Amino acid sequence: MVAFVVSAGRAHASISPRARLNRGRGAPSHRPTPRVVPSPPVPRPSTLSPLGVRSPGASLRCDAGRGAARFGKREEYWDPDEQRRVNENKSWKRTDSPQDAWDIDKERDATMYKRESLERLLQLTPSEPKPDKAVVCGKCRAPVSKRSAETQKDRAHLHRLYYADKYVAVGVYERDGTTVTVDDAIDSRASRWWPPRAARRCRCGRCGEVLGWAFEDNPEEKVGPFYALLQSRVATNEGGGGGGGGEN
Ligand SMILES: [Zn+2]
Structure with a gap:
């Protein structure tokens, strides 16, 4: 079992993943709190920042004995893309630009918007005008x-x-x-x-x-x-x- 604690001192400009995290607190129903990084983290130096952790002060655990991606009341699941971003965030270092880290919520929103607008487009697309024979x-x-x-x-x-x-x-x-x-x-x-x-x-x-x-x-x-x-x-x-x- 590995425990992560979010570094309290890490503060960035508004673009930092942590800051973005706090936007719209409690509003979107899909907002995961807290989140679990499913795969066991590779041991890293202390500069490692676990950006997959979203809630301030939340410590998260990876219990290898349980279904790793399942947690909390809402029982959310990572899709493969999100899993990849979470994994990439794990290699983010304090010295890296905040823009180098994925904003998981934002990416998820973007995916959802894309899907919704596609659905809307399909609904609005008129049936093919038949050529006048x-x-x-x-x-x-x-x-x-x-x-x-x-x-x-x-x-x-x-x-x-x-x-x-x-x-x-x-x-x-x-x-x-x-x-x-x-x-x-x-x-x-x-x-x-x-x-x-x-x-x-x-x-x-x-x-x-x-x-x-x-x-x-x-x-x-x-x-x-x-x-x-x-x-x-x-x-x-x-x-x-x-x-x-x-x-x-
Ligand atoms: Zn004729």
């Missing part, structure tokens, strides 16, 4: 709209509707940002979906493929005029698929 004609790959023009009718973007003798799936797109050519004639069957909105077929401006319908406004609703594009006839330039360009 082009929606293209499934036949000729000409761009007709884009993902950001996707909107909703009756709180849904996709609708499965009965047309002629089968069901069709359409996606709702804003007029702005969608470029298709619209027939003059009204499509009476599609116009039954959302009366009183009249529907006209709309086509790819390049190849003429019918891609869906243009719906007129309904003043009774907040949703304005829109396009309902057949999901089987448009494609999104997702990665891989090889549509020509239009992606950024």
